Amino acid sequence: MGDIISLSAQEEKTNSERKLRVLVAKPGLDGHDRGARVIARAYRDAGFEVVYTGVHQTPEQIVTAALQEDVDLIGLSCLSGAHMTLFKRVVELLKERKAEDIPVIGGGIIPKDDIPELKEAGIREIFLPGTSLASIVDWTRASVRPRDWVEERA
């Protein structure tokens, strides 16, 4: 384990320089993946490292993938109407696995009225249809910091 303080100090430096790692995920049975794939590509073009899960992931699979891949952000996309159940479940599972500091954002067909409740539940931001790729990338750059994965493991 050695000197945790110096390791984390060193890590902080590399962290601020390293690329953001983003998990783009499609929870539930919804197959509408156009938005998710376009966002994944935009993040990649913005210089982030992107992991895209493909469609039909359970919240458990998504959280496991996020932890395995050491990601700094989870982006969820749902167009089936099941977002209230699925988005909240992802946040709950992150809490259970002590990784609630990984921010979760969402997009898809989500009624505006649902947004306050989703934010209350811990979803950081919701992007509705019509949002530009650039504004999502800008938000991400401004709001998400590389997570200190090494310190946590130490």
Add this chain to the structure above:
Amino acid sequence: MFTEETLRQARKGKERWQKEVDKAIAQKLERQERFSTVSDLEIKRIYTPEDIKDLNFEEDIGYPGFFPFTRGCQPTMYRGREWTFRMFSGLGSAEDTNQRWHLLLKEGETGLSTAFDFPTLMGYDSDSPRAVGECGKCGVAIDTLRDFEILADKIPLDEVTTSMTINPPASILWAMYLVVAEKMGISWDRVGGTIQNDMLKEFIAQKTLMLPPEPSVRLISDTIEFGTRYVPMWNTVSISGYHIREAGSTAVQELAFTLADGIAYVQEVIERKKLGVDSFAPRLSFFFNSHLDFFEEIAKFRAARRMWAKIMRDRFKAKDPRSWWMRFHTQTAGCSLTAQQPYNNIVRTATEALAAVLGGTQSLHSNSLDETLALPSEFAVTIALRTQQILADEIGVTNTIDPLAGSYFVESLTNQMEEEAWEYIHKIDGMGGMLAAIDKGFPQMEIANAAYHYQRQIDEGEKIMVGANKYVVEEEAPTEILRIDERVEQEQIARLKGVKRARDNHRVLQSLSDLRAASKTDKNLMPYILEAVKEYATEQEICDVWRNIFGEYRDPGFY
């Protein structure tokens, strides 16, 4: 098409005009450097006889009801019969959807179309852990024949045709429909309708996935064979470009990949079932998207019919003219609608529906204004249906057939769509056909590239979406939307439990074990599926038989 003299004069006139254009541009540039369709196909300033000089009226345009069907499938088209007003609908429980169907029929809808919820689409029962939160959300929940009996209650299945948007478990839902018809005393030769049953476009675009491609295509050929023998008025596959387009393809890609899928199915049925092409080809049906670019869409529909006629006659040597015709359903483009200022969507849908009509569609779904927010409310779906009725009855476009034929622009664009689509089809043939192309991720990546390109154009303001990237307003009037009560899930699970208690479980197990045994052979599985359905086996129980034998397909996640 034209005499040398006409062409000579046209060229001379064009030179004079070009000089005027140059002068005008020298004074003031045009609004854009380049004008292009929604699919980014470049469009010229003007089209003249020169652009269609090689067109042969008899061979390339001709008459409706005759090869190559450019102008439509039937000799009288909408003068004989309007297209079918077929609103895609399904919500909540079987009771909720049955009620919506009766409302739509009362308001003048002429065909039914079923939207199922995601668990039903994917072969999971409502009590599956995979189904949590999804029950009834995106369509109606169907677990057993019991639900289907409620869904079809007091619907005259011998008078109205029903389309079912269902893919991996299509054979099961079709079996439910046939059993319900039988119970109503309606013989199978009197029921008509369509199951989508097109798995290739699922791997490419829509992603309701279950089994790997090979067993998926086997199930489809079983339904085609069964329909050919016993349910002659049923369209057992609806080869769909709609979802390819919604996933972000261009119009040409939609056209090409749909036709390539059609080629793959025809090939499969001929090889696997040893059926003559003319025995089943007349019942193949198609399903296209109608997007915003008015002329591009019309050209696409006309090119599609002409290409399919050539494919069937020349490639598959079909002899029956009904094997050559392409009948298709159209849905306006969901992806063209905006969540912002949703009432504008009425106008978008109206022009898209008009393009479908001018393109000669056989049936039409027009999207509701609230499509980007939720499932349609009664208010919104009624306006969408009225939109079709206005097109049919008020604006005069049904008076004559294929009114845009002969337009320099439309004919030239039709040719261009066809040429570019052939290029794709040849490329796919070169890869060894659509199954091999899907395996390589070819159509998936082509679509991903086009979707990203389009999104970038929207972001840059090169393409306009009114209300989203131009004429944006801050505060918007709220739109009343439909919400599915969470109780639907509990009630559906309770009903499923009740059915499981009431049925003869011994007979259910026997029917499933018979299905399992038959699935391991080359036998047609429809009779076994019908037996299991009659015993009230659940959709998932049947699908699990196949998942256990054939394994599950996982989305490789191309982007």
